Amino acid sequence: DTGVSQNPRHKITKRGQNVTFRCDPISEHNRLYWYRQTLGQGPEFLTYFQNEAQLEKSRLLSDRFSAERPKGSFSTLEIQRTEQGDSAMYLCASSPGQKLNEKLFFGSGTQLSVL
Amino acid sequence: AQSVTQLGSHVSVSEGALVLLRCNYSSSVPPYLFWYVQYPNQGLQLLLKYTSAATLVKGINGFEAEFKKSETSFHLTKPSAHMSDAAEYFCAVSGGPSGGYQKVTFGTGTKLQVIP
Numbered sequence: 001d002t003g004v005s006q007n008p009r010h011k012i013t014k015r016g017q018n019v020t021f022r023c024d025p026i027s028e029h030n031r032l033y034w035y036r037q038t039l040g041q042g043p044e045f046l047t048y049f050q051n052e053a054q055l056e057k058s059r060l061l062s063d064r065f066s067a068e069r070p071k072g073s074f075s076t077l078e079i080q081r082t083e084q085g086d087s088a089m090y091l092c093a094s095s096p097g098q099k100l101n102e103k104l105f106f107g108s109g110t111q112l113s114v115l
Numbered sequence: 116a117q118s119v120t121q122l123g124s125h126v127s128v129s130e131g132a133l134v135l136l137r138c139n140y141s142s143s144v145p146p147y148l149f150w151y152v153q154y155p156n157q158g159l160q161l162l163l164k165y166t167s168a169a170t171l172v173k174g175i176n177g178f179e180a181e182f183k184k185s186e187t188s189f190h191l192t193k194p195s196a197h198m199s200d201a202a203e204y205f206c207a208v209s210g211g212p213s214g215g216y217q218k219v220t221f222g223t224g225t226k227l228q229v230i231p
Contacts, residue, residue, distance in 0.1 A: 004158075031217065040124070042205050042221035043159070056218055091159070101147035101166055101209065104219060106159040 002026070004107035006092050012113045013082055020078045021110045023092030030097025032075050033104065034067055037089045049075060050097060082114045117142045119189075119206045121222040129230050134178075134193040136225045138206030141187065146210035148189040149219070150180055154202045162204070165189060176200070201229045 005024040013019050025032050030051050035043035046065065047057045051072035064082075069075040079086055089109040095102040122137040140146060148165040163174025170182045176199075180191045191204060206222040 033219070035221075040224075042121075042207075042224045045218060045220055048217060050217070093159075100217065101149075101164060103161045103164065104151075104159075108158045 004092055004094050004105050006090075006107035006110050008110060009108065010111045010113075012115065014115050015084060016081055018078065018080045019082055019112065020076055021090055021092075021112075023075045023077070023094075023107060025074070025092070025094030026105055028096070029094035029105070030072070031095045031102070032069055033093040033095075034075070034077050035091040035093065037091055037109070038087075043091055046077075079112075082112075084114045087112055087114045117146050117208045117210065118220055119148075119208045119222040121206050121225050123225055124223065125226050125228065127228040127230060128196045130198055131195050134191070134196045134200065134227065136191040136204050136206075136227065138180075138189045138191065138222060139187050140189060140206075140208050142208070142210070144210070145182070145184060146208045148180075148182065149207040149209075150174065150178070150189075150191050151205045151207060151221070152202050153205065153224075159205065162191070196227075196229045198229050198231065201227055203227070 007022045033048040034046040037043045047067050049069040064080045067077045089111050091109045093104040093106045118141050120139045150162040151159045152162050153159045163172045165182045173179045178193045203224045203226045205224045207219050209219045
């Protein structure tokens with residue numbers, strides 16, 4: 001168990017640029033989640049996958065955000081035309097996907113700063 | 116949609132004192148409830164979870180939480196605070212009347228300060 005890995009750890013970009021983050025879940029974990037966390041707030045749900053299928057996407061999520069999980073392994077989260085309001089910590093979590101109340105294993109996150 | 120409310124964004128206790136962090140959920144159907152902790156510069160990790168097997172749930176590091184359906188609460192307690200308990204604590208919920216047991220929704224968090 002090497003844990004959930006997220007890359008990069010930090011990303012600084014200029015407004016209007018596109019950014020992509022990567023998440024490698026724990027091996028054999030079927031569920032993968034993306035959350036966003038800003039200072040003083042709890043993690044905000046963005047989307048989750050069961051294997052390669054994206055089963056739910058937050059209605060608050062702009063269409064500038066897209067996530068993929070090809071082959072049900074790693075996942076990428078892309079933000080197009082970044083805005084200053086996108087600055088946040090982006091967290092990835094995974095779980096085995098066998099039960100309904102499973103523990104989520106979180107990565108250390110990618111800190112995005114949009115200038 | 117299910118949600119949780121955490122009362123108090125900051126709580127300060129003296130070392131050795133009782134820790135009480137409050138969480139209320141909004142659901143007519145008992146959901147699954149969780150407490151996660153985030154230590155400084157570390158990722159979120161699970162403290163404990165309610166699974167309906169028992170209303171009093173014991174977690175790691177001496178923490179426990181009691182599910183009270185009549186009060187729609189799931190408060191987190193620890194009899195005696197330790198300096199190492201200083202962290203941010205998040206209550207979380209999944210499930211409810213509309214299902215959605217795979218989606219976990221977090222509260223806004225309570226930052227615990229332990230005073231020596």
